[in-house]
Amino acid sequence: MITLYSWNTPNGRKISVALEEMGLPYKVEVIDITKGQQFQPDFLAISPNNRIPAIVDEEGPDGKPVSVFESGAILLYLAEKTGRFLPADPRGRIAVWEWLMWQMGGFGPMPGQVHHFLGRPEGAARDYGLERYGAETRRLYGVLDRRLTGRDFVASEGEPSIADFAILGWAWRHERHKVNLADFPAVGAWYARMMARPAVARGMSAHLG
Template sequence: MTITLYAWATPNGRKISVALEEMELPYTVRPINIGNKEQFQQEFLSISPNNKIPAIVDPQGPDGQPISVFESGAILLYLGEKTGKFLPQSLRDRVPVLEWLMWQMGGFGPMPGQVHHFAALQSESERQYGLKRFSAETRRLYAVLDTRLGKTEYVAGDLSVADFAILGWAWRHERHKVDLADYPNVQRWYQTMFARPAVQRGFDVKLD
């Protein structure tokens, strides 16, 4: 049975399309045009009460009944549990996946997202203030990631849902005013990820 992905062409939407492709799960896309405020429609709010994309509906949930899941991190963990892929079974091996997934959710997403916001402002003074504040933190996060990837091929050791989560935001590095050449380990990982056919399919699928 086919999962329905409610998404738009954003970093958080791409996390899930990549994961679905890598996990070889059948799915269909229901675009939610956030520019037209479709995320506030009651039909979508019944699935995602925080009025944010992405969300999924899986007609074949854990008990054989339909289930909806919102918040990209929760969706990745659900899909990893459902398939047994990209989410280690042992607690010791799972911990770094959870650490780096939470790192993305708490920092490497909110901070670059602020760069997107302030870069689009018309007020020069507000734009410069915001870019100075959040660009510095964004670059610090890239440096943290670069250090980590200097020690391991993927962020949590083996390929995992944490890589899919982080890739969705690293994909927007140009908007973050970040040159990946300044972070060679991130650049190597980024190229490795995009060399994967399923990742390419996840980014090619039309979400808008």
């Protein structure tokens, strides 16, 4: 059994979707980040960076419990554990690694800044933040749109990969970061395909708080 420590955020949804797609049994331990639960000692013991998500797998690689923090590391761990959604072919793996790192380094931090500045008081600082990070967010959507043109999935053929799960977590919040998917038709078509998957629907509806 895997315990998912999470909250209803893009990074949290990456993992609930992956767990559902992989058919792994799991339970959720809600970490209410609005109440500072991410700073509790028990949670810090498994996620020292005081960020969700984190997991504890009672059946780790050596048969003993193991904890994993950081959403990208969790996705890689789960893919290695199940042998799914990460190609065995070395070239295929490289593409998944690339797009997973692309998400972790940009398509997450940048729209996250849009979310932050939308919550700031009106004024020059808010306007500057929204202009800067909104432009970069749209640039990243453009990169993704070019990649998905003529493709069903971001980094693999025939089925999604953990890169799709990672990117989907943030595309799920496109309305919040003021992006109209009609402006990025390939992304919009991919998003619709992903959201229509039964396991994705279960992962998106899992109670994370």
